[in-house]
Amino acid sequence: MRVTQLLVPTTKETPNDATLPSHIFLVRAGFIQGVGSGLYNFLPLGKRSLDRVQRVVKEELDKAGAQEVSLGFVTPASLWRESGRFDKYGKELLRFKDRKDNDFVLGPTHEEMMVNLVKGSVKSYKELPLNLYQINLKFRDEIRPRFGLMRGREFLMKDGYSFHVSHEDMYREFCLMEETYKKIFTRLGLEFRIVEADSGAIGGSGSKEFMVLAESGEDTIVVCDSCEYGANIEAAVRAPKGCEVEPPEANYSLFRTPDTTTIEQLSEFFKVDPYYLVKTVAKRALLDDGESKIVLFALRGSDELQETKATNAAKANELVDISAEELEKAGLIAGYMGPVIVPEGIELICDETLKGAANLICGANEKDYHIVGVDLGALECKFSDLVAVAEGDGCPHCNGKLGYTKGIEVGHIFQLGTRYSDPLGANFLDENGKSVPFIMGTYGIGVSRLLAAIIEQHHDENGCIWTRESAPFDLTIIVSNAKDEEQMNFALSIYEELRGKGLEVLLDDSKERFGFKMKNYELIGIPYGLIIGKNLADGSVELVRREGLVKETLSTENLAEVVAGKLC
RNA sequence: CGGAGUGUAGCGCAGUCUGGUAGCGCACCUGGUUUGGGACCAGGGGGUCGAAGGUUCGAGUCCUUUCACUCCGACCA
Numbered sequence: 340m341r342v343t344q345l346l347v348p349t350t351k352e353t354p355n356d357a358t359l360p361s362h363i364f365l366v367r368a369g370f371i372q373g374v375g376s377g378l379y380n381f382l383p384l385g386k387r388s389l390d391r392v393q394r395v396v397k398e399e400l401d402k403a404g405a406q407e408v409s410l411g412f413v414t415p416a417s418l419w420r421e422s423g424r425f426d427k428y429g430k431e432l433l434r435f436k437d438r439k440d441n442d443f444v445l446g447p448t449h450e451e452m453m454v455n456l457v458k459g460s461v462k463s464y465k466e467l468p469l470n471l472y473q474i475n476l477k478f479r480d481e482i483r484p485r486f487g488l489m490r491g492r493e494f495l496m497k498d499g500y501s502f503h504v505s506h507e508d509m510y511r512e513f514c515l516m517e518e519t520y521k522k523i524f525t526r527l528g529l530e531f532r533i534v535e536a537d538s539g540a541i542g543g544s545g546s547k548e549f550m551v552l553a554e555s556g557e558d559t560i561v562v563c564d565s566c567e568y569g570a571n572i573e574a575a576v577r578a579p580k581g582c583e584v585e586p587p588e589a590n591y592s593l594f595r596t597p598d599t600t601t602i603e604q605l606s607e608f609f610k611v612d613p614y615y616l617v618k619t620v621a622k623r624a625l626l627d628d629g630e631s632k633i634v635l636f637a638l639r640g641s642d643e644l645q646e647t648k649a650t651n652a653a654k655a656n657e658l659v660d661i662s663a664e665e666l667e668k669a670g671l672i673a674g675y676m677g678p679v680i681v682p683e684g685i686e687l688i689c690d691e692t693l694k695g696a697a698n699l700i701c702g703a704n705e706k707d708y709h710i711v712g713v714d715l716g717a718l719e720c721k722f723s724d725l726v727a728v729a730e731g732d733g734c735p736h737c738n739g740k741l742g743y744t745k746g747i748e749v750g751h752i753f754q755l756g757t758r759y760s761d762p763l764g765a766n767f768l769d770e771n772g773k774s775v776p777f778i779m780g781t782y783g784i785g786v787s788r789l790l791a792a793i794i795e796q797h798h799d800e801n802g803c804i805w806t807r808e809s810a811p812f813d814l815t816i817i818v819s820n821a822k823d824e825e826q827m828n829f830a831l832s833i834y835e836e837l838r839g840k841g842l843e844v845l846l847d848d849s850k851e852r853f854g855f856k857m858k859n860y861e862l863i864g865i866p867y868g869l870i871i872g873k874n875l876a877d878g879s880v881e882l883v884r885r886e887g888l889v890k891e892t893l894s895t896e897n898l899a900e901v902v903a904g905k906l907c
Numbered sequence: 908c909g910g911a912g913u914g915u916a917g918c919g920c921a922g923u924c925u926g927g928u929a930g931c932g933c934a935c936c937u938g939g940u941u942u943g944g945g946a947c948c949a950g951g952g953g954g955u956c957g958a959a960g961g962u963u964c965g966a967g968u969c970c971u972u973u974c975a976c977u978c979c980g981a982c983c984a
Contacts, residue, residue, distance in 0.1 A: 351945065352919055352933065356977055376976065431982070448984085482908090482982055496984050548984095557983085646981085659981080748984060785984030820942060854944030862945095872943060 340812070342847040346383050348372075349859050359555050361794035362487030364803045368862045370790070370811075377484025377492030384863065385790070387811035389495065392789050393474055395526050395808050396497050403519040405470040405499055410452045412476055416442030418451040422762050426627050427656055431479045445478035450759045450781060453500040457777065458765035464504045467767065467777075468512060472499030474786060488791040489747065490557070495787040502777040504769060506756070509778045513545075513754050516782045520549055520750050527789065528806030529796060532746065534560050535570035537647050538753055546753040549784075550746030553795040560746045561728050565739030573647035576724065577741060578733030579692075582614035582641070586698035589712035594700075597707045600674025602640040605709065609700060616640030617693065617701035617713070619676040621666060624655035624686075633661065633669050637678040637701075638690035638725050645727035652688050652723035670704075677701035678720070679713060689718070690725040747792045748785070755779040797886075803864025804886050812845040813906055815865045819853045819872035829895070830871045836899035842906065861885070867906060 347369040354373070357363040365371045370385035381389055397407065416434065419425040425432070425444075433445040446452065453471060461469065474497045484492050499516070503509040517533065524531045529551050536548040548571055550560055561575035562568070570576070587609065599608045606613045620636045634653045636644055650658050666673050670682035680703060681687050693699075697714040732741045759765070760776035769775050790809070797804040805811070814837065818830045827848065834846045845865060847856050853872070860868050860883075870881040875895070882902065883890045893901055 348917090348934090350918065350934080355913095355919070358978090429982085477984075479983070483978095483980090485978090490983075494984070498984085657981080751984065783984050788984055822942085852942055852944085852946065854942095854946085856945090857943080858945045870943085874943095 340845050342845065342849045345845070347859075347863070348382070349862055357487060359486050359489065359791075359795065360798045361489065361555075361791040364794055364798055364862065364864070365487060365790065368803055368864065370803075371488065373487075377481055377490070379488060379491060379493075379787075384811045388790055388805065388809055389787065391811070392527065392793075392809050393495075393497075393786055396474065396523055396784055396786060399519050399523045399526070400472055400497075400499065403470075403515055405472050405501075407473060408456070408471050409473050409475060410446070410449050410456065412446055412478075414444050414446045414449075414452055416444055418455060418763075419444055422451050422454075422759055423627075424451070429656065431481065433478050433480045446475075447477055447479040448496075448783070449473070449475075449498055450500065450755075451763065453498075454759045454763045454765045454777075454779075457500075457502055458760075458763065461502065461777075462767055464767055464769050468501060468503045468508055470499060470501040470512060472497055472782070486555070486557075486791070488787050489555075489795075491787065494785065497784040497786050499782040501780040501782070502760075503780070504767075504778065506754075506778055509754060509756075509780050513752060513780050516752050516780070517547065520752065520782075520784070523784070524549060524551070524749065526808050527793060528808065529749075529789075529793065531749070532560065532562065532569050534562075534746070535574050536751065537571060537573040537651070544754055544756070546751060548746075548748050549750030549752075551749050551792040551796060552744060553747050553792065554745055555795055556745035556747040558746050558748055559743050561741050562744055563734040563737065563739040563741055566734060566737040568734050568736045568739075568741075570728075572727060572743070573645065575728040575741070576735050577726075577728045578735050580641075580732060582612055584612040584614070586615055587611045587700065587711070588698065591710065591712040591714070593703055593705075593708050594711050595707055596675075596709045599707075599709070605700065606640065609711075611700060613640035615699055617677055617699050618642070618644075619678060619702055620644050620649075621661050621669075621671055621676060622649065622653075622658040623661050623665070624650070624653040625657040625659060626655055632686060633665075633671075634658075634686045634688060635671075635676060635678065635681060636688050636690075636725055637693060639692050639696075642690065642692070642725075643727040643729065644725055648723070648725050648727075649688070652721065652725060653686070672702070672704050672706050675702040675706060675708060676704055677710065677713075678715065678718065679710060680704040687720045688725065689715070689720055689722050691722050692726065693718075694722050747788070747795060749789055749792050750782075750784045752782045753780060755781050798864070801858070801888075802862035805864045805866060807866055810864070810866050812843045812865045814842060814867045814869060814902070815845045815847055815860055815863075816869045816871060817847045817856050817860060819856075819870060821848050821850045826871050826875055829875055833869070833871075833898055833902075837902060840899065840903045842903060861888070867902075869902060 349369045350367050353363050372380040477496045478493050481492050501512045531551045534548050536546045538546045559572040561570050599605050602613050618640045624634045625631045636649050695716050699713040700711050701713050703710045730742050757776040766774045766776050793809050816830050818826050837844050868883040878895045879892050881890050
């Protein structure tokens, strides 16, 4: 392809809403164009990169025995009602009506559609297992789209679904997909980490996320400094944590504690380690059909509440803060709440570290009073892990210490079980002629997000640095002076020769000055550049490698062979 | 939805407080000079000032309403 025929609107200026390198460079280098909040057009270069990334994904999945299909983007709402997700998915689901007033949604993910497809065509265990995927547009009406392709509303995703007769077979496929994903992300040149994750709105258990390590990542991931353990903060666990300070001895009694509403103040007041204090957090849990309830979460004062864990424990769709008036109306005293005295009708969930705990101090749910000498041994309530793992906590698998790092979620694999097949009535006949629901797994890759992730990890101050399998072209031939016939003719012949060897080559035949072309080359970030310039007269040209911008002088003798050899 | 802010040429902005013929930089077009690191000179094209209503002799500017977008928190591939 020649630059003079290619639409590449590069700019010197940065769009004012772009803050991340991936967003800035993808726009400036003419890969994408913003058209609305979270909506982007892919220009020729962007489309080429997208296609190459897609090809890698497809090749590896096909090798693993998965089959590609393409499902409708517009989905009848009835399917979503059957699975119970029409309400659960919330406002992210873009709903609309057709002319006959029927409800539809734009698919944010396609469990329902895929189950429906298989339900109608697979009847026997003999046809299983089956792994179907598609690479298609998704739409999620994000609360706050940002960061360019990183969090768009419309995005390209590969979503795969597998169907099995047993949990064992599904687990086998789950592991196969984990290996396949590793190959995909490795081929794309990404540094990533596989972490344990929360399953979120998709449902299921034992899910794993593939995180591209990058400062700008939106997820906090917890990693061990000495073993392979890694988990999203939403699902991270730690080694049991004790307290070296002696517990405060006291008999159960009320204690006056005026103006002592925070853990710090309380710790100071009693001269007691926060480990022996009970932190009680009130949240409003939003449930299906617009219902909600107030839930109290109790944990040790030395710990922080992890909201996703809390949301799951409360079986809620979402937790929101409660206003002071609401608290009062519910009979809760802000700053003095506790798990021992809870008003009627309010659910209490305690962190596991409080199970059977004694020698505690907690709120009395009475203004200016706490209770000392609290023993929760007899407390009857739900216990669940609610704690946000902190940096420095112990690893649950070894003696290492846990720390935080940031990651971009580019893949997520789930062991679904019968979460969708059951409510949607997707059954098959097993060996005994019994009708049973499919055991399923589901596997996603954010394909358009991958472009952003690659640039987040591979760029410098001058622009993009595409990895070999994600670059829109393998090589750019830069003609220093396009009006120089000798240079131009040589460039054309080497261009044809290299293309004949199967390389994707871009020829910069524009009449721009040399400096402009080099800046453009660096901004676009194709892995190699071949500079045909004034040294051509001496029988030499230069090969520049985008990563590190190292130049190498090559003889024009046998050039195509030499270049092709270096690129492969 | 909560808080903050912005809508003026393709992009980045000034002009708005204090009403009086629509500006600058980049990009674009023409001619010329230049040609190994985002050149220079001269000329040129391009705007329902987000939308609707109002005040006024006169509104980009003042008032009301509305829409869109961005930034800071809760969602996710």
